[in-house]
Amino acid sequence: MDLLIDISLLTFLAVTAIGIIRITNLFAVIMLFAIFSFLSATLFMTMDAVDVALTEAAVGAGISTVLMLATLALNKDHNEKQPDKNRHWLPLAVVLTTGAVLVYGTLDLPDFGDPASAPQTHVAPHYIEKAIEETGVPNIVTAVLASYRGFDTLGEVVVIFTAGIAVLLLLGGRREDPLDDGAKDKRVPQNLVLRIVSKIVIPVIMLFALYVQFHGDYGPGGGFQAGVIMSAAIILYSLVFGLGAAERIIPKSVLMFLTSLGVLIFAGVGIASLFLGGNYLNYSVLASSQVAGQHIGILLVELGVGITVFAVMLTIFFAFAGRERS
Amino acid sequence: MVLDILSWVCLVAGGLVGVVGAVGIHRFPDFFSRQHATGTTDTLCALLILLGLGLQAGLSLAAFKVALIFLFLFITSPAATHALASAAVHSGLDPKRGRTDSEGQS
Amino acid sequence: MDFVVSHYNYLIAIFLMMTGFYTVISRGNLVKKIVGLNIFQVSVFLIYISLSTVKDGVAPIYVEGVKVYSNPLPHVLILTAIVVGVATTALGLALVVRIKEAYGTIEEDEIHSQDNSL
Structure with missing residues (x-):
């Protein structure tokens, strides 16, 4: 039964991908890509990767789509130029050859779901057996993310931080008046239904983001997902009430501060454990017992991740939306 | 046992309603009637499927979460439909009036 | 036939990868190129998540008495990769x-x- 669901979802994915190639209206392409992301999130769900599914649903289908639409809104032309028919053959040949080589490569891959395959037999059994007693965190993904591979995650957070800064350098330079609401409001119709519904929904989204953040030790979730969901709430607010209103709630200077604060918390926890006599990012020394220390460390690190992801996503969105206005 | 049958009836019915909505998108002539087809079936489809799932879960935390999801969808789904329709009106799309071509021929 | 069923995930993943690759190299529109890159990424x-799945396993959240879990390590790698993506x-x-x-245009x-x- 699971296999059947898997196979039909994968087939849907393939069909959607073909649709994305063939359609030339960019607006439709982006909508199809959102569907593609949702399908892949469902697929991750059926393959037991609940944390990944949550992230993909929030990021791929949510933030990515909004950013692509914002880019498209800055382009007046929503149609792709028809590609030249004669230029198809070379790319097609390259793609078919590469594909054939890769298919040949799959001959050596283990069967789907094989419990004796190489990825299942090296380091993973240690995490699965020992994570609960070493860290006291039932969600093994969170334990690996924040504790065992904390250094990796620190690197990823720095990458996100850097990307945020780079987008700001590219798009954020233009001087603008943050209180200039009039121009925006003329284009966004004063829609009563949307205003009221979003007033009901936004607090719920924020509450859910906090739940995902702090329940990440016990269920699917964590800083990455929570940060994205929280920023989605603010993005919704700025879509309905105008960019100026959203920037009054969270000014750019506060966002800059939060962006660096998250990375600082993460790295600071590492330094703190260094001073208390452990290795960098070894949280066991933060409290009297190992499990308590790990718990504090994971909580703080996830908080840092959440703050940085939230602030960077919002910075990026504001940069794109602000470009539209000026 | 009865609950199990009932929940499956709900799940299958919800799926069917969803398919009917999808057929509506293909068959209806213009944006607004298509919106009508999906917008109305969407909520019912979600209701039936979530009801079926809730019955499967029984009285538990999972059923409570399903109820919350339903509440959320019940508010947001019509609002999304409304937003789409009002955006269409705002950008100057007029509903098709009168008989459509395919009806005229038959 | 057995091979196709047991390797269906990988085959579709390769198909998607080639679809994304094709979009990137054959289309001149920059937005579409980025969509192609994203398909490649997905x-x-x-592939990673397919490799992490274990038959009859459950999601890697510790529950008393359950022995077989999916491999959490690829989940961690991909979770961060999505946000970095x-x-x-x-x-x-x-x-x-x-x-x-x-330039006033996004056509290559x-x-x-x-x-x-x-």
Whole structure:
């Protein structure tokens, strides 16, 4: 039964991908890509990767789509130029050859779901057996993310931080008046239904983001997902009430501060454990017992991740939306 | 046992309603009637499927979460439909009036 | 036939990867190129998650008495990769916006012809 669901979802994915190639209206392409992301999130769900599914649903289908639409809104032309028919053959040949080589490569891959395959037999059994007693965190993904591979995650957070800064350098330079609401409001119709519904929904989204953040030790979730969901709430607010209103709630200077604060918390926890006599990012020394220390460390690190992801996503969105206005 | 049958009836019915909505998108002539087809079936489809799932879960935390999801969808789904329709009106799309071509021929 | 069923995930992932690759190299529109890159990216996620799945396993959240879990390590890698992916996509889109402002178009061949005519 699971296999059947898997196979039909994968087939849907393939069909959607073909649709994305063939359609030339960019607006439709982006909508199809959102569907593609949702399908892949469902697929991750059926393959037991609940944390990944949550992230993909929030990021791929949510933030990515909004950013692509914002880019498209800055382009007046929503149609792709028809590609030249004669230029198809070379790319097609390259793609078919590469594909054939890769298919040949799959001959050596283990069967789907094989419990004796190489990825299942090296380091993973240690995490699965020992994570609960070493860290006291039932969600093994969170334990690996924040504790065992904390250094990796620190690197990823720095990458996100850097990307945020780079987008700001590219798009954020233009001087603008943050209180200039009039121009925006003329284009966004004063829609009563949307205003009221979003007033009901936004607090719920924020509450859910906090739940995902702090329940990440016990269920699917964590800083990455929570940060994205929280920023989605603010993005919704700025879509309905105008960019100026959203920037009054969270000014750019506060966002800059939060962006660096998250990375600082993460790295600071590492330094703190260094001073208390452990290795960098070894949280066991933060409290009297190992499990308590790990718990504090994971909580703080996830908080840092959440703050940085939230602030960077919002910075990026504001940069794109602000470009539209000026 | 009865609950199990009932929940499956709900799940299958919800799926069917969803398919009917999808057929509506293909068959209806213009944006607004298509919106009508999906917008109305969407909520019912979600209701039936979530009801079926809730019955499967029984009285538990999972059923409570399903109820919350339903509440959320019940508010947001019509609002999304409304937003789409009002955006269409705002950008100057007029509903098709009168008989459509395919009806005229038959 | 057995091979196809037991390797269906990988085959579709390769198909998606090639679809994304094809979009990137054959289409001149920059937004579409970025969508193609994203499809490529999702196909990589798919391969990792497929490798992490264990038959009859459950999601890697510790429950008393359950012995078989899916492999948590690929989940961690992909979870962070998704968020990093959106950050890099945003960077790409920001470049597209700047190119549009500088050249007035997002079609690759028009940009090239403008460059050559300088």
